[in-house]
Amino acid sequence: MISSSSDHPESCSDLPLREIPGDYGWPFFGPIKDRYDYFYNQGKDDFFKTRIQKYNSTVIRTNMPPGPFISSNPRVVAVLDSKSFTVLFDNTKVEKKNILDGTYMPSTAFFGGYRVCAFLDTAESNHHALKSFFLSFLASSHKKFIPYLRTSLSELFVSLENDISDKKSADFNDNSDNMAFDFVFRLVTGVNPSDTKLQSKGPGTVSTWLALQLAPLGTAGLKYVPNFIDDIIHTVRLPFFVIKSGYKKLYNAVYDSAASLLDEAEKSGINREEACHNLVFLAGFNAFGGMKVLFPSLIKWIASGGESLHNRLAEEIRTVVKEEGDITFSALEKMPLTKSVVYEALRIDPPVPFQYAKAKEDIVVESHDAAFQIKKGEVIFGYQPLATKDPKVFINPEEFVADRFVGEGEKLLQYVYWSNARETDAPTADNKQCPAKDLVVLCSRLMLVELFLRYDTFTAEVGTLALGTSIKITSFTKAT
Numbered sequence: 299m300i301s302s303s304s305d306h307p308e309s310c311s312d313l314p315l316r317e318i319p320g321d322y323g324w325p326f327f328g329p330i331k332d333r334y335d336y337f338y339n340q341g342k343d344d345f346f347k348t349r350i351q352k353y354n355s356t357v358i359r360t361n362m363p364p365g366p367f368i369s370s371n372p373r374v375v376a377v378l379d380s381k382s383f384t385v386l387f388d389n390t391k392v393e394k395k396n397i398l399d400g401t402y403m404p405s406t407a408f409f410g411g412y413r414v415c416a417f418l419d420t421a422e423s424n425h426h427a428l429k430s431f432f433l434s435f436l437a438s439s440h441k442k443f444i445p446y447l448r449t450s451l452s453e454l455f456v457s458l459e460n461d462i463s464d465k466k467s468a469d470f471n472d473n474s475d476n477m478a479f480d481f482v483f484r485l486v487t488g489v490n491p492s493d494t495k496l497q498s499k500g501p502g503t504v505s506t507w508l509a510l511q512l513a514p515l516g517t518a519g520l521k522y523v524p525n526f527i528d529d530i531i532h533t534v535r536l537p538f539f540v541i542k543s544g545y546k547k548l549y550n551a552v553y554d555s556a557a558s559l560l561d562e563a564e565k566s567g568i569n570r571e572e573a574c575h576n577l578v579f580l581a582g583f584n585a586f587g588g589m590k591v592l593f594p595s596l597i598k599w600i601a602s603g604g605e606s607l608h609n610r611l612a613e614e615i616r617t618v619v620k621e622e623g624d625i626t627f628s629a630l631e632k633m634p635l636t637k638s639v640v641y642e643a644l645r646i647d648p649p650v651p652f653q654y655a656k657a658k659e660d661i662v663v664e665s666h667d668a669a670f671q672i673k674k675g676e677v678i679f680g681y682q683p684l685a686t687k688d689p690k691v692f693i694n695p696e697e698f699v700a701d702r703f704v705g706e707g708e709k710l711l712q713y714v715y716w717s718n719a720r721e722t723d724a725p726t727a728d729n730k731q732c733p734a735k736d737l738v739v740l741c742s743r744l745m746l747v748e749l750f751l752r753y754d755t756f757t758a759e760v761g762t763l764a765l766g767t768s769i770k771i772t773s774f775t776k777a778t
């Protein structure tokens with residue numbers, strides 16, 4: 299399935315050195331024109347695809363939103379193929395300081411005044427300390443993953459079924475957000491959010507807190523709002539005070555309930571308050587924010603496979619669970635189709651589609667057909683959906699191919715980048731890969747296992763939201 303040019307040889311090759319094509323336009327006006335093209339005139343995918351065609355290159359210069367008046371320098375070098383994209387993972391060549399959201403950083407007021415882990419470069423000592431803390435917390439929670447998830451997922455499906463019988467359809471997003479919040483909060487603190495002062499307000503508070511930080515990167519997407527009004531959200535930073543009291547409640551709930559985890563952080567030399575703001579960010583932004591996008595997207599792609607895919611998944615899942623007698627880590631490993639569809643959803647729709655970094659020195663980046671020099675200090679931007687739908691690596695890249703990663707297809711996993719590294723890499727305290735990479739894959743597999751143990755098939759209506767996909771479940775057919 300892989301063409302020879304997709305092997306991404308790391309060593310210096312004979313590719314011709316080419317000037318990076320593309321231009322930034324006039325100061326101030328160029329970034330605004332690009333912003334309009336990106337959000338309104340062309341849309342994200344076409345914005346990049348038309349430029350790739352125009353310049354006959356997958357490495358190009360462009361401005362990235364938000365631009366004026368939020369980011370002072372919107373100029374980037376965009377890497378838009380599977381091969382050049384990987385420069386973003388090389389911490390010896392690129393710096394990841396304050397660049398999580400791109401060419402601007404929200405006020406640190408959103409994080410209690412601290413630069414939390416995701417905004418730290420690997421060269422900063424705090425990064426090593428915090429990432430080690432997260433990795434050891436995840437490793438020691440390992441045994442809780444499956445039982446906690448099964449409880450949360452079972453509540454999710456009961457609630458969806460109730461909504462369908464009351465209202466004929468069920469809002470998957472709201473129910474999934476509640477499930478994700480409960481699971482993550484319980485994992486981090488050991489208690490149910492409903493047993494704290496937060497009660498059921500957690501998902502709403504976190505969603506507002508996320509929206510205030512991320513507004514400059516999206517559109518409200520409202521049908522009758524003219525573009526120039528919608529564009530205002532790209533010109534001013536939204537203030538923290540709107541969510542200040544909600545954030546404080548969230549922080550206090552974590553501070554009070556996660557005492558033993560915070561003790562661990564202090565033992566390893568991390569300030570208790572800093573550790574707690576980091577845990578709020580990990581639970582709210584990294585975990586809840588990621589799941590908010592991933593789970594509806596997973597259901598969308600599984601729904602698109604229709605009854606025939608559902609039958610195959612149900613057959614595989616029920617056979618393995620019957621043979622193994624229970625749902626265990628090893629049982630989940632014996633489900634090649636279930637594993638493959640999860641990777642395929644992560645490939646075709648990476649939940650975090652943008653990655654940024656800054657060149658630490660003058661570097662040479664290779665696409666499939668040329669080499670390009672990027673100067674020290676230039677910002678590199680990767681639009682991941684094009685990298686993981688690179689036609690030089692994946693056959694029929696725009697198609698959801700359920701068994702793409704089965705058998706020999708597993709070799710393609712090295713080109714799946716959703717976790718900010720190759721799927722074949724492992725997160726460490728010295729890289730920027732998502733520390734919950736395996737947990738996220740586990741959550742997705744378990745969601746499908748629970749779904750197809752309960753139901754033979756289901757139907758859904760799919761729409762779009764500012765942050766991902768909207769799903770309404772319209773029917774479940776109970777397992778026969």
Ligand code: HEM
Nearest residue numbers: 415416584585588589592649650717718729730732734738
């Ligand atoms: C569906 C869920 C998730 C997705 C899609 C996701 C994706 C990502 C991505 C793309 C990054 C790298 C961001 C960048 O530097 O550009 C990242 C980093 C991170 N993620 Fe996840 N993540 C998810 C869930 C989680 C969970 C459940 C946790 C913790 C329990 C977590 C903790 C983190 C942390 C702490 C970082 C920063 C790593 C570092 O600075 O080295 N994530 N995640």
